[in-house]
Amino acid sequence: MRIAIDAMGGDLGPRATVTGSLQALAMHSNLEIQMHGPRDALEAELESLPKRLSGHRSRLVLQHAPRVISQAMRVANAVREASGTSMLGAIASVRDGQADACVSAGNTGALMALARRELGTVKGIARPAISTAVPTQGGGRCYLLDLGANVGVQARHLVDFARMGAIMARVIDDTATPRVALLNIGVEASKGVPSVREADECLRQGVACHRDGYGFEYIGYLEGDGVFSGAADVVVCDGFVGNAVLKASEGLATMLLARLQETFEAHFTTRVVRAMARPALLRLKRRLDPVRYNGASLLGLSGIVVKSHGGADAKGFAYAISRAVREVDMDLPSHLARELGDAVRPEPSILSVDSDIGRADSGLANDAQPDDSNPQR
Amino acid sequence: MRIAIDAMGGDLGPRATVTGSLQALAMHSNLEIQMHGPRDALEAELESLPKRLSGHRSRLVLQHAPRVISQAMRVANAVREASGTSMLGAIASVRDGQADACVSAGNTGALMALARRELGTVKGIARPAISTAVPTQGGGRCYLLDLGANVGVQARHLVDFARMGAIMARVIDDTATPRVALLNIGVEASKGVPSVREADECLRQGVACHRDGYGFEYIGYLEGDGVFSGAADVVVCDGFVGNAVLKASEGLATMLLARLQETFEAHFTTRVVRAMARPALLRLKRRLDPVRYNGASLLGLSGIVVKSHGGADAKGFAYAISRAVREVDMDLPSHLARELGDAVRPEPSILSVDSDIGRADSGLANDAQPDDSNPQR
Missing domain, CATH: 3.40.718.10 (Isopropylmalate Dehydrogenase)
Structure with missing residues (x-):
């Protein structure tokens, strides 16, 4: 199985995507990763990584893409000027059968627009x-x-x-x-x-x-x-509603985590109790922040595209890759095509x-x- | 200052509204409360209350209203059949100048519709x-x-x-x-x-x-x-969006509280640590559940109407009354009328x-x- 990664475009830059990709390779032994981005930047990132991750380096290939679609870019402009970007490179790999799925932490609107143009939609679905x-x-x-x-x-x-x-x-x-x-x-x-x-x-x-x-x-x-x-x-x-609900939930979770931390610092003054509370808090933190620790799927395309949260760290990006792996394993687009394309509509x-x-x-x-x-x- | 209370309609019945009203009387020494609801039910509720609350009983008067608008009732039906209900009674007290504000934990749609009909809106505001x-x-x-x-x-x-x-x-x-x-x-x-x-x-x-x-x-x-x-x-x-965002936030807060509790029960096995954690958790619980512990204001009416959460307990209902007290103190409707009624619109x-x-x-x-x-x- 090979997954194409848009290494650029996330808020934390290639550090998060490169480290996350190697973590994903460690989790999935049958996985190969094709990383799209400026070769020099990616190589520098790979050089600086700790030794324990470099064992999986052999299953990662770089694909040079000199340009980047920024988060702030308008969709129309991004689509028009997509040539040579890491995002288009990763999507095109799926289109050309060189990769089974694509993962990006970049501009969501641009990702959806380019994926639609390059991959098309499942028959019967007007709007992914x-x-x-x-x-x-x-x-x-x-x-x-x-x-x-x-x-x-x-x-x-x-x-x-x-x-x-x-x-x-x-x-x-x-x-x-x-x-x-x-x-x-x-x-x-x-x-x-x-x-x-x-x-x-x-x-x-x-x-x-x-x-x-x-x-x-x-x-x-x-x-x-x-x-x-x-x-x-x-x-x-x-x-509009789903976006507001998801983002508000993310904001609430962030606020609650901060308050939880304050409460503990203010009230658990003994070192031993704070030390005991720390692992529980850390575990909770990850559970409370589902948004950052999950990929989002672009559903209804004739191909698998997963959007990682723009603010995701390496672990979050690795989870997004795992979601793509699961969708490839289960052959999600075929299920969608079979059930929706032939369906009798009321x-x-x-x-x-x-x-x-x-x-x-x-x-x-x-x-x-x-x-x-x-x-x- | 006098506030009219719709004693019926909340999920927890008159127990929460009666106790909450007495708690509010304890908080605000210049407050009188006029409680609308079935006299027998309210008197029975008052009888059963602990002694420490009964000291404020003298500033609470009952106003018999035999009928109740249920949460499930459609707005059109509720408005048509509002006569004799505790909700209409409380609103009418504001309309007739017998009360400075009204608080209800009942059917929000019916409350808004009846309040609009009985109190009218601030000049210049089409939609409260x-x-x-x-x-x-x-x-x-x-x-x-x-x-x-x-x-x-x-x-x-x-x-x-x-x-x-x-x-x-x-x-x-x-x-x-x-x-x-x-x-x-x-x-x-x-x-x-x-x-x-x-x-x-x-x-x-x-x-x-x-x-x-x-x-x-x-x-x-x-x-x-x-x-x-x-x-x-x-x-x-x-x-539609605001409702979805608020309710989702409420749901998320509820879920997180449950998980927080589980985490503590699973990991803080010693009694002493759990005992130390409990007050911090309780404090947090109230902070994490803003929705249940706040009233919502019906803004743009020619009168003060506060909606308490249907699931609010006595404390939550008392907070909603405090919000109404604050709006009366600051004369909110006059500010709205002065600034919005005379405003030059673009x-x-x-x-x-x-x-x-x-x-x-x-x-x-x-x-x-x-x-x-x-x-x-």
Whole structure:
């Protein structure tokens, strides 16, 4: 298995991506890594690494890419000027069959736009989405999507997100029949915006009329707390909402960690207690910061692309690579293509006349230019 | 000062509201409370209370209201059948000048709809909003609005929210020049939905062209993590987004508390360490659960109405009453009326032709029927 890495573009530079790549090589003995970036910078980084990591150096090849797409770059500009960049290099390796997946910590909007252009989408999916798994009460996890690739979505996009998220939970996490919910501001049928109510109706009908069902259990509406409660395996929403929820959760976790630290420093004055508390705190810290320690998947592309958090350290980047390894192992794009490409869609006529689903063209018209979004710095 | 309490409607029943009211009386020596609810139930509750609270009983009067609006009731039904309910009784006391403010832990949508009908709105405000303060890094707080009273807002509503939130921060928290931000999925000008971009333009122009400014500093876009980072005193967004963010934060805090507890139980096996950790944990628990321990204000009404969290215990309900006390002390509605009612609005003509602000009618048409939303169970 070979994974292409965009070594540039994360907030911490090639230090995090190079070290993270070697850590991932240590974890996966069948893995090879192809690193895209300025050769001199990457070689210097490799030179300076501790000896214990260099044993895996033989499974890492460098692929020179002189240019970098910055986090601040506008998507349109990034796409136009992508030639020679580490991001395009890594994606093109997947396109050309030289790599099985690609991982980047760079500009999310540019990554999505370039990946769409170079890899294309799964048949039947108009809008790829970004998804990550957050930890839930009881020790499980919940896939949240979309995280910012699509703002102002229509009902049919929410339905697509539901189906993609369910396939993800089934294929990657072995959840036999994923419970899928729509995020709403109340659980009663009368609440929410038209696109959400429409998607609700469509999912109820679709799950019912599909011969084998959709392969998931649609459980209706959940409010924001449902993302973390363990009530669902997949929660679906518009990209603006998902992005705000994920980032706010990240901000809250950061704040709580800081306060936890303060509380301990203020109240556990004896050295022995602080020493005992430290390992527990460290363990907790990693659990409390799911966002930084997970990759996000670009779902619906004809290829595997994982976005690592822009602020991820080496360990976080290694986790993102592991997510890509898992998606390759399970052949996620084939599952998506098989289940979504051939799927019989519920006919628009059985829905209300005002259905978003009837107005397919207007939605697709916007698709040529993906939203300039950046769910993870 | 007299505050009218809707004793019914919270998840924990009159136990929490009665005890919380007596706790609030203990905190505020100039406070009188008028409790609306079924007389027999309330008297039974008062009888069963511990002696130490009964000293304040003389400043509490009961107002019989035989009926209750339930959490599950649809707003339209609740409004139609409000006669004789504890919620309408409490609101009507404010309307008739018998009370200075009203506090309820009941159905938020019904509370907003009834309060609008009975009290009216501040001149110049088309859509009242719901706002609460969340704690921020560094020990400050940030007002987030709207939390679910308005979904699918236009730019001019976001501008109104910005101005109301700023007045709240200035009047209630003594923040001299509140920093106000718009929630968006990126900080670049090209990102987000049209209403948010339009509001951004309008706020920039409004703050500039207003003779004395708006009395706040508009700092542009923030992403979700900005709600907790301390970067802003007020963060403004559509009610669907704010509701999802607030509820998700609540869910995350709950999950983290549970994990924190587990971590301690698993790793601090000696009794003495656990005993030492307990007070720190309890203190933290209250800080980590800002949502349950704060009231939310219904902003833009011609009267003070505070929503306590539906799941609030007595202490949480007492905090909500304290918030109402503070708003009465500072005469919040007069500040809103003075600053918003007479304000010169930026002219639509200086904005783009497609401005939401130009299409005032379509926005107002929906206002007769407030959204059936319920930001806090």
